[in-house]
Amino acid sequence: MNQGKPESTDKPRRSRATGRVTLDAVAAAAGVSPITVSRALRGERSVSADLVERVRAAADQLGYVPDPAARALASQRSANVVVLVPLLSNALFVDLLEAAQRTLQPAGYQTLIGVTHYDPVEEGQLLQGYLAHRPAGLIVTGFDRSEASRQLIAASGVPCVHLMETTSAPGVHWVGFSQVDAGHAITAHLVARGRRRIAFVAAQLDPRVLQRAEGYRRCLREAGLYDARLELLHPESSSMALGASLFEDLLRTRPDVDAVFFCNDDLAQGGLLAALRLGVPVPEQVAVAGFNDLAGSDQMIPPLTTVHTPRAEIGVAAARMLLSLMRKEPVSPAGVDVGYRIVVRGSS
Amino acid sequence: MNQGKPESTDKPRRSRATGRVTLDAVAAAAGVSPITVSRALRGERSVSADLVERVRAAADQLGYVPDPAARALASQRSANVVVLVPLLSNALFVDLLEAAQRTLQPAGYQTLIGVTHYDPVEEGQLLQGYLAHRPAGLIVTGFDRSEASRQLIAASGVPCVHLMETTSAPGVHWVGFSQVDAGHAITAHLVARGRRRIAFVAAQLDPRVLQRAEGYRRCLREAGLYDARLELLHPESSSMALGASLFEDLLRTRPDVDAVFFCNDDLAQGGLLAALRLGVPVPEQVAVAGFNDLAGSDQMIPPLTTVHTPRAEIGVAAARMLLSLMRKEPVSPAGVDVGYRIVVRGSS
DNA sequence: CTGAAAGCGCTTACAG
DNA sequence: CTGAAAGCGCTTACAG
Numbered sequence: 169m170n171q172g173k174p175e176s177t178d179k180p181r182r183s184r185a186t187g188r189v190t191l192d193a194v195a196a197a198a199g200v201s202p203i204t205v206s207r208a209l210r211g212e213r214s215v216s217a218d219l220v221e222r223v224r225a226a227a228d229q230l231g232y233v234p235d236p237a238a239r240a241l242a243s244q245r246s247a248n249v250v251v252l253v254p255l256l257s258n259a260l261f262v263d264l265l266e267a268a269q270r271t272l273q274p275a276g277y278q279t280l281i282g283v284t285h286y287d288p289v290e291e292g293q294l295l296q297g298y299l300a301h302r303p304a305g306l307i308v309t310g311f312d313r314s315e316a317s318r319q320l321i322a323a324s325g326v327p328c329v330h331l332m333e334t335t336s337a338p339g340v341h342w343v344g345f346s347q348v349d350a351g352h353a354i355t356a357h358l359v360a361r362g363r364r365r366i367a368f369v370a371a372q373l374d375p376r377v378l379q380r381a382e383g384y385r386r387c388l389r390e391a392g393l394y395d396a397r398l399e400l401l402h403p404e405s406s407s408m409a410l411g412a413s414l415f416e417d418l419l420r421t422r423p424d425v426d427a428v429f430f431c432n433d434d435l436a437q438g439g440l441l442a443a444l445r446l447g448v449p450v451p452e453q454v455a456v457a458g459f460n461d462l463a464g465s466d467q468m469i470p471p472l473t474t475v476h477t478p479r480a481e482i483g484v485a486a487a488r489m490l491l492s493l494m495r496k497e498p499v500s501p502a503g504v505d506v507g508y509r510i511v512v513r514g515s516s
Numbered sequence: 517m518n519q520g521k522p523e524s525t526d527k528p529r530r531s532r533a534t535g536r537v538t539l540d541a542v543a544a545a546a547g548v549s550p551i552t553v554s555r556a557l558r559g560e561r562s563v564s565a566d567l568v569e570r571v572r573a574a575a576d577q578l579g580y581v582p583d584p585a586a587r588a589l590a591s592q593r594s595a596n597v598v599v600l601v602p603l604l605s606n607a608l609f610v611d612l613l614e615a616a617q618r619t620l621q622p623a624g625y626q627t628l629i630g631v632t633h634y635d636p637v638e639e640g641q642l643l644q645g646y647l648a649h650r651p652a653g654l655i656v657t658g659f660d661r662s663e664a665s666r667q668l669i670a671a672s673g674v675p676c677v678h679l680m681e682t683t684s685a686p687g688v689h690w691v692g693f694s695q696v697d698a699g700h701a702i703t704a705h706l707v708a709r710g711r712r713r714i715a716f717v718a719a720q721l722d723p724r725v726l727q728r729a730e731g732y733r734r735c736l737r738e739a740g741l742y743d744a745r746l747e748l749l750h751p752e753s754s755s756m757a758l759g760a761s762l763f764e765d766l767l768r769t770r771p772d773v774d775a776v777f778f779c780n781d782d783l784a785q786g787g788l789l790a791a792l793r794l795g796v797p798v799p800e801q802v803a804v805a806g807f808n809d810l811a812g813s814d815q816m817i818p819p820l821t822t823v824h825t826p827r828a829e830i831g832v833a834a835a836r837m838l839l840s841l842m843r844k845e846p847v848s849p850a851g852v853d854v855g856y857r858i859v860v861r862g863s864s
Numbered sequence: 865c866t867g868a869a870a871g872c873g874c875t876t877a878c879a880g
Numbered sequence: 881c882t883g884a885a886a887g888c889g890c891t892t893a894c895a896g
Contacts, residue, residue, distance in 0.1 A: 186592055216719055233644065233648045234648070235586075235589070235648065236585075236589035236648055236649050237585045237586075237589040237594070237649070237650070238585075238589050240585035241583070241589050244534055244583070254605065256610045256613065256614060257607065257610055257611075257614070259605065262604045262605055262610070263605075265604065266604060266605070266631070267633070278645065280628060281616070281629050283614070296581065297626065300581045300582070300583065300584055301585070302585070303582050340645040407811060408811060408812045408815045409814065409815055412815055434811075434812075435811065437815075438812075438815055441815050441816070441817060444792075444817055445817060463755060463756060463782075464756045464782075464785065464786075464812075465756065467756045467757055467760055467785075467789050468789070469789060469793060470791055481783050
């Protein structure tokens with residue numbers, strides 16, 4: 169048929185065909201209009217059941233996969249949820265991400281992970297870049313960000329849930345717990361154990377660490393035990409090696425210390441190992457407590473007393489809240505306090 | 517002007533205006549055609565320098581951010597690079613990701629992270645979903661995947677770099693090292709230390725772990741020391757707690773063991789702590805070696821002998837190779853063996 | 865070096 | 881319940 173003779177009546181083709189299976193191809197195969205395919209596949213209910221089935225069959229047979237770019241452009245929406253965390257090298261945030269992803273994926277959303285490295289400027293750049301993609305939702309860590317970032321989020325109109333902390337600000341959606349209270353509670357546990365010279369050793373010094381410090385201070389002031397010289401705040405990022413070296417510093421300069429609250433478990437683990445190397449008996453001479461209940465804390469010698477933070481629960485609850493917001497369902501209350509749990513082990 | 521009287525000659529507006537600053541707005545502001553703006557902003561060299569400057573100024577002033585969806589739809593390309601890793605809960609993969617991201621970001625690419633959980637089916641679904649987004653490039657972990665996944669990648673035509681292992685297959689791009697050789701080398705180190713009853717303790721049992729096992733076997737067979745009863749392979753995922761319990765099992769059932777090669781440092785760390793609890797002297801009674809040189813291994817008591825795997829280097833080199841491939845530059849050789857390094861510490 | 869037209873593959877109004 | 885037309889915001893050919 170028609171070999172050798174190009175159809176001379178054809179207009180010049182300016183084809184940019186991509187080889188992709190399109191909605192139109194499915195429509196042709198199913199014998200309906202493209203629009204009906206679109207509606208059937210998206211599950212709009214205004215399509216009759218038998219047509220839906222016919223369309224589904226045609227789509228499956230052709231191996232049709234909708235083009236996300238075309239969809240986003242036409243609808244001004246996407247199925248992406250952006251999650252911004254400070255670091256991936258802290259297991260805390262990985263747990264948060266995995267939990268959120270496990271909840272969002274079955275609902276048809278894809279998670280885009282952004283890492284801010286605790287840098288407000290980097291966070292702002294990430295937000296600007298990601299918001300251009302018209303995400304359906306946004307999950308961010310904490311409330312501490314630049315005014316520019318705050319305005320970007322507000323102006324975008326993208327629903328946003330905040331992780332890890334609490335707030336009483338109206339109209340803000342969050343899932344977390346009071347870092348101040350948790351810091352207070354673990355300190356109170358040490359006081360209740362009869363400790364009097366309780367040090368606070370911290371690194372990273374991000375907003376949540378400083379909130380824990382605040383809880384520590386309040387508790388010791390209430391008990392009449394506060395001594396500013398027992399605070400060791402180090403700006404470097406947290407690690408076992410740093411915990412060990414800070415613990416050694418502490419014992420050298422404040423030999424009368426009888427307890428240490430490390431702001432994070434990796435520091436505390438390093439501290440416990442340093443104690444073991446130095447022959448400092450824990451908890452007899454010095455009690456040790458950490459924060460977050462990370463992997464390995466239960467394996468330490470002695471096992472580490474710490475604050476268990478329910479990050480899986482936070483990730484799931486935040487994702488669920490975001491799903492409601494994205495569906496424009498009413499969300500009440502706007503904040504969920506999931507609490508925390510003091511885990512007493514051998515180190516205190 | 518013209519108040520109160522709607523212009524009756526107007527066609528009915530079917531506006532779907534989005535409020536977004538568009539290329540056309542920039543063009544109008546700069547007094548050029550949209551196409552020129554497009555070219556100027558993308559750095560095509562066929563635009564005169566002064567026009568480029570004029571366009572840049574207009575774009576900056578209006579706060580223009582290109583629409584990624586429109587761009588992807590029109591160009592059939594995106595600035596996304598998809599990276600597929602098995603887990604985020606293993607610091608190894610986090611290091612890989614961070615390194616790749618640090619290299620790709622300055623080049624203008626955005627990293628989309630997919631987590632396969634070591635499941636070929638899940639990997640296939642992720643690939644199908646992500647390839648619909650027309651990523652500019654793809655980075656995957658290892659070579660072990662379903663035939664369907666392999667074909668999806670090949671059919672997509674998207675440049676792809678493989679992480680962590682080596683291959684001699686032609687046309688395949690990779691950055692890694694020989695897991696077999698590394699497993700052989702650390703075992704040989706233990707043999708050279710005079711050990712004769714060397715156990716291999718593994719979890720997760722992913723392809724790379726099995727390759728390390730292969731290296732272990734080869735080495736011991738060459739030395740005439742191989743004993744299948746000294747292999748402890750556990751399918752569960754790797755953790756310090758599991759390492760501790762496997763170490764205890766091993767000492768109970770094979771009391772004559774004089775060295776243990778753990779397939780991963782988290783297991784080895786757990787093993788070392790178990791030895792400490794049991795009062796088993798390391799390395800006097802039992803030498804211990806790990807794999808990967810994870811955080812904390814240098815803090816153990818005694819510090820852990822292990823294989824340092826250069827994941828930052830792998831992430832950077834893979835990203836650079838991918839950048840070349842995406843620019844259609846020739847890449848030769850197609851594979852880069854970055855090697856590994858035996859780190860001898862106190863545990864052996 | 866610059867531009868007018870067409871097209872990427874969808875969905876949104878608007879009609880019937 | 882179904883469809884023809886228009887549009888989302890860019891870039892790709894094709895011209896000059």
